[in-house]
Amino acid sequence: MLRLIILSALTSSLCWSQQSDHFVPASTNVWGAEYPRVNSEGSVQIRLKAPDAKQVRLNFWSGPKMDMTKEPDGVWTVTTTPLVPGFHYYTLSIDGAEVSDPNSQAFFGGGKYASGVEIPEPGSTYYSATDVPHGQVRELWYNSKITGSWRHALVYLPSGYDSSPSKRYPVLYLQHGGGEDETGWIRQGHANFILDNLIANGSSRPMILVMAYGYARRLGQSAPDLAGKPFGSPEAMRAMQEIASAFEDDMTQALIPCIDSTFRTIADRDHRAMAGLSMGGMQTFQVTLDHLDLFSYIGGFSGAGGLTLTERKLDPRTDYNGVFAEPAKFAGKVHLLWVGVGTREPERMRSGLERLHTALDDAHIKHVFYESPGTDHEWQTWRRDLKDFAPRLF
């Protein structure tokens, strides 16, 4: 074991050089791993040692799904068609077992630690670590009376937070998507680098980001027995609502007070925003529209309340507690309502967001509707969303 540890230290520290035309190791690899490799067209090469496997398949969740080919040395390989720039989740299926690639860093998505590959976007540096002042990301543990447990959140503090000890900052609460967790906006999204760059070039006001864990179960509430209860069944929907309601109470009664007492925030509704992606967008609509005493900036990134998942048209008088019934009153209270979607997202998501956009127009509710060109229900969409959304805040 000792030898293994030292050897693995060595192999993870050194790069067994192996050149090939134009393909370079992905930035999402573990240190020293030559594969996955990416070329300038966005094609990806992947390798996996599985000498006794009968079938190995590559599964990009929003991209190609391909059989891999076994070479004589027991290594399976594949080269994909070009992928669009951005971060792409993938897994490997080895004789029917869906697992992650040992050569990739692990990213929490789909309810598990999955693999990912970053395809560079030519000319884009807005989500990279550039030579500007960097904020810090902090891990915060807070004891929630709602869930009766210690909960974990990540908090981005802008550069200068420590050196200006009397300065106070506005706060953007930024939620991950379904199947992801509080680490997604930093590790997949690079939200810290996006804010570093926006603040450095004067586009955004310095702000605090809070990224909370988006699942919650009330203290004493047992896990529902959903065996045999399909998705969409009344039992499953009720269970989801219970989670959403517990999260709303955790956020408003435990997390926000903890953030406001721990950090130098400007603790009023004019300086508090919330946005989220996919499931996090739904949570954002629920939490903010239930609590306009707490929030005045609202962002739905590829997700904006359960209504976007149904065919029913928004009824401004009754939906969302009737907040959209009086446009002038709404505009007086909400400084920004922002909704975005990628043009290549699944039809159901795209049309749901577009319907909401049209309905808000019809109801004379001022809002921003942003479309990310050429991107799917993926992180590149949400990075662009944050880049457009954050400069409009505070």
Place this chain on the structure above:
Amino acid sequence: MLRLIILSALTSSLCWSQQSDHFVPASTNVWGAEYPRVNSEGSVQIRLKAPDAKQVRLNFWSGPKMDMTKEPDGVWTVTTTPLVPGFHYYTLSIDGAEVSDPNSQAFFGGGKYASGVEIPEPGSTYYSATDVPHGQVRELWYNSKITGSWRHALVYLPSGYDSSPSKRYPVLYLQHGGGEDETGWIRQGHANFILDNLIANGSSRPMILVMAYGYARRLGQSAPDLAGKPFGSPEAMRAMQEIASAFEDDMTQALIPCIDSTFRTIADRDHRAMAGLSMGGMQTFQVTLDHLDLFSYIGGFSGAGGLTLTERKLDPRTDYNGVFAEPAKFAGKVHLLWVGVGTREPERMRSGLERLHTALDDAHIKHVFYESPGTDHEWQTWRRDLKDFAPRLF
């Protein structure tokens, strides 16, 4: 895909209840995963869906290696013999492919993201999140002139750091092992909780922990071509020394100045300690004994300089720059020299550390030698090491 995402949000949020005698889901599982499960004896049950696999094996790196059994539904299962308490790395071999378990959180070890299972230690709360004031862990990015790259470190700040803005703190630099990274001491080791608890009960002085990324390559230095060069070969040893030397310069010339200018440290040798596990212990001996102008507290956790890996006896006059040649001078400079090893570590590691301990005694060098009862080259040893080491500092 959208449906998948929502469904996965649901399944990761809810617990499909499935009771079995005495076995409970491990704390290291992804949320909602029923397996791995652990019973009070420390036996572990693991399940993996791999309907078309011919052979699936479970590989605890410091524990049982067992064939799993296929059930009619394509799920492979296994129940292990009891494991000792603590955190244990494992992987699964699916038809020869060594991969991680989708039900486990991912922990960086062995140069990749591996699976892990936590076996509770009855009565132990010193490494748990307890109801005491909690420090915060920060992610720090620093631009290193040595490596010519942005590097990532984790920094633990004790509770009260923000509320006492004029207070300054001593610093312990705490390094991971070979194949691990800067996240290991928090995620596997729970160093933050260990310090929270030690500080809360008055055993340790409040201190800052800095956990750096232990691999480095100098700017412009290309990766050595080690194809066909075995571990222990002159080329491989030279490559390791180059990494160690680059890390030493990065730590002393880039990281420490960055920490001292970013945080409210007491920036002198009397208030700076370094410790590390395994490879990190070797780095600790190299860095501190080369820089006694910077450090006065030294901890080697299952690793204490390359000498512990050889049969050769310490020569106090020449080894480690001759720092052990004059015991009185050494004692006047070094406030604590601490060496630890688990009683169940591999013979080579144990005898190496014991030889060092004896040689230090023979050379009249005052030091602490700690043996962790019943534990292997694993995190339970290093948690105990930190619990014994930290209270002796500052």
